Amino acid sequence: MVAVTLWGALRDQADGQEVVEVEASNFKELLDALEASHPGLKPQIERGVSVAIDGRVYRNSWFTEIRPDSEVVLMPYMKGG
Amino acid sequence: MNFPAKTKRDFKVVGTRVARPDGVDKVTGRALYGADFSVPGMLVGRILRSPHAHARIRNIDASRAEALAGVKAVVTAADFGVPEDAALRDIQDNCMAREKALYHGHAVAAVAAKDAETAKAALKLIEVDYEVLPHVTDVDAAMAADAPVVQEGRADETVPEGSGPNVTMYTEFGHGDLEAGFAKADLVLERSFKTEATHQGYIEPHACLATLTGGRGELWCTTQGQYLVRELCAGILGMEASQLRVTASEIGGGFGGKTTVFIEPVALALSRKSGRPVKIVMTRSEIFCATGPTISSSMDVKIGITRDGRITAGEATLRYQGGAFPCETVSMGAQAAFAAYDLEAVRTYGWNALTNRPKEAAYRAPGAPVSIYAVESVVDELCQEFGLDPLEIRLRNAARDGTKASYGPTFDQIGLVATLEAAKAHPHYTAPLGENQGRGLSCGFWFNFGGNTCVSLNLNNDGTVGITEGNPDIGGSRASISMMAAEELGIPYDKVRTVITDTNSLGHNDVTDGSRVTFAVGLATIEAARAAIKVMCARVAKIWGIDEEAVVWEDGHAKPSGPNAGDFDPMSIEEIAAIASETGGPIAGHHEVNAEGAGVSFGVHLADVEVDPETGATKVVRYTVFQDAGKAVHPDYVEGQMQGGSVQGIGWALNEEYIYDEDGRLQNAGFLDYRIPVASDLPMIEPVILEIPNPGHPYGVRGVGETSIVPPLAALSNAVSRAAGIRLHELPMSPPKILKAMMSKG
């Protein structure tokens, strides 16, 4: 299982939890598992999310590996200027 | 052969200050920008814009315009479909109003005519029946429950019930126990701030030349991303991507403002209707009214500190408006606000509200400059309260490797402390100040991105190299890309030529944004060079009759890997190229990647200002920028990013602002009244580059383009506070505001 930290505004969509645990070994599995276990997160996931894995921000690479002990933080999808 | 990850290596080309390949064209006037291209039979397109901040469009009668001799087409929203995708629909609606004009300057119709005079005359003949509606331009007013409603039903699921009708999103970041944190503080300060919208202010107007006949399109335009332009235009016009080829012209500045479309779909629609090529060039007033600007904000910041300078908790509420369409920039502001600090308890809350203003476009580190301005101002004021050294306090509380960032993840290999130490050691920090002068300091932060990138590298028959890439060169990137290819291949820089190609000639490339080009295109270029080296080594292995693994590449030559590989004279890239035909055909390398791992960037700025007690005018007298570049590929252009971003931030802090009258009309839509810094306003901007390698890039490169606009806002506000003894909590700090504050202080 991977522990995923949600940002504050998402917690209302995930029964108030700050950290949710899902079964995932990469970015894509993580998104699918989050949508399945917490359907309230679906609109934000569809708008776009990034994920920070062990401190590095990934914007959308599905097959980025996530290890069980990885620090995983969900972030909004971001753009620069 | 293998390519070990080397971030510490002796570079031969990277790190030198070579001449950029497009330099001669740009100093002789030959370089072709958006407005510089014409074709036979071309029409001139012009756009009719709403004089009202908010109005329902009851009817548009274009019959008199269409009847005018020389007018070849008129288009309105009726000439476009309604895209299903909300983001695309917003972009289209921003290009051409549907049902309502949502801000002063919103496009409502467009004309293509034989010349500019006729097109202008035709615009006057279009009759638009407006029902003027109540409007709102201020972010706080827009948040209110009884505010005029800009658009119905745009709130997403994050907006709590009971919020005002213009609120579109809410977000929240942070960790720890705020109450406990504030309880530990010896002093807690709460301050409220307001900042006005600013424009990217690129000197080159938006311009395009579009041909769309028989279902096939050709578009020449100034843009930060030709692939995005193709995607948006094809979506809006209902075309397949293969049928629209977009070529990016040389670009005369963008800073984020050319990462979307404004006139391109309109020109294509006019061309489709008229059957002729159509050129549109925006006027400066159109640019101010209907493109760009960044967000304006209203913010509350609360920070607690102990007497000896430990920050115990930080909290910020950000309210941004990004114009008449939903805008998520506040979420980046909320993540960045406290990024420079290692905090046990931190929380940021972000709200976005719709207003009757133009749709926000990205501007260098979008969202971060204002939230960090507010935080860095309060930290400075706390230092003043306790007589603490502001640099020591930053060092004491700085985020470092292993810090849990205020936006969630744990930082890994960041350069903030090194940057602060460099500022502390610099003579600027302890230099004496004159009368009416003060020194300010601020940290800055930006995330940096990588993204989708394709690079193709071709070996010419004479051993020189051509590179094809897809990211418009906005500040010298062709030089950096050529340098990285030359470095990897072990050949001189002038043997490599890099060109930026159209959308048909390479796969998708993300926009030139997010400080991504030197990082991501550089990474793809190095990998493309490695692919070509593999081919060259394999060819030479065959010639020598040895294993591919026994051939290594060094200094532009294939060599036997050691005495056991055999005794062969090295073969140069020229020799290998000359016989490519005989050894298997042309030699090339290419690489396609969605580059991740860009690595965040911190900067620290020191600013000395002098405030004139008679006029309230602020003059920047000394300015030093400290920033981590990972590895500066071309130090001149890294410095250029640091200097240019700083000066944009200085303009934001001191003079630049959108001014609306009570009817919601923009009052300063020109460079005379929207005053960007000029040469005589400024001192030299001293850049200090730090190089803390980014482990995510083969040469350690970090993006440098955006961070530099972040610190000037607070650095100047903090400097003014120390120079004039007054602290403003709003931007810009224009002379009348400073004078008023100085006079009321007495």
Added chain:
Amino acid sequence: MKNIHVSTTVNGDELEFVCAPGETLLDSLRDRLGLKGAKEGCGTGDCGACTVEMNGEIVCSCLVLGAEAEGADLRTVEGMATGDKLHALQRIFIDEAALQCGICTPGILVAAQTLLERNPDPSESEIRYWLAGNLCRCTGYDKIVRAVQSAAAEMRGA
């Protein structure tokens, strides 16, 4: 109204063109003579991207009518280089990275050329005030001012 016939000298060449009575010199240069080096950044004389020299004075060509070029002696960025040899300002602007996007560069080069012909040894402050009418949004002006100083030194033979 009928178009106007104009005889003028541009970068030493005697040229003729016709222009509309209300047409700017900038449009005449760009659209009638094909000299696209001068750029329109604002059309109101505030940005200096259209700077050319007219009878020894630098002007914003967006504020001059094409018809006013009758009998005038014009110099534009296209005339700065001699054959293949760049003017010292042009060469040093490249060598010292005094341009990023390059859109303001033609106007700044023309203005700087006129400055150095009048004042071979300008102070930093004189350079900054002379170029105050030429907006650059990319560089922060630092490298531009330094490049003008370097070119001045080289041209003085210092």
